[in-house]
Amino acid sequence: MSAPQLHGARAALEPYQALLAHAELELELAGRGEVQALTALAARWQEITAELPERPPPLAAPLLARARLIHERTRIELQRLRESVLSELAANKHARRIAEGYAGHLPRRPRVDRCA
Numbered sequence: 001m002s003a004p005q006l007h008g009a010r011a012a013l014e015p016y017q018a019l020l021a022h023a024e025l026e027l028e029l030a031g032r033g034e035v036q037a038l039t040a041l042a043a044r045w046q047e048i049t050a051e052l053p054e055r056p057p058p059l060a061a062p063l064l065a066r067a068r069l070i071h072e073r074t075r076i077e078l079q080r081l082r083e084s085v086l087s088e089l090a091a092n093k094h095a096r097r098i099a100e101g102y103a104g105h106l107p108r109r110p111r112v113d114r115c116a
Contacts, residue, residue, distance in 0.1 A: 009059055015051050016063040022048055023070040030077035038078075 022045060029038040056064060 009057070012057050013060055013063065015048065016056065016060040016067070019048050019052070020063050020067045020070070023067040023074070027070050027074045027077065030074045030081065033081055035078075035081070 022041070026038055026041060026045075029035075029041070
């Protein structure tokens with residue numbers, strides 16, 4: 001490949017490299033449970049994918065395959081995070097029911113301190 005062709009090939013791959021870098025960042029944020037930061041990146045994903053040509057160059061295939069795998073890992077991380085949050089909510093609900101059961105045996109106190 002000549003120097004101009006090599007430069008052209010590199011330039012053609014830049015959007016796919018950006019896509020891969022974005023996918024890696026999403027995975028990192030999902031792994032740390034930073035859902036708000038991850039949500040904020042959604043618009044950037046749309047921008048990157050909107051810039052991609054309809055047909056990727058053959059040299060982009062490995063980048064796209066890696067981005068697809070990372071995207072799947074991110075989906076799995078988010079599923080794990082969701083399950084963890086649901087489990088914590090269930091545990092809190094259970095603890096609240098137990099506490100309410102004990103509170104039923106205590107005399108009721110006024111909610112307003114009238115001495116203040």
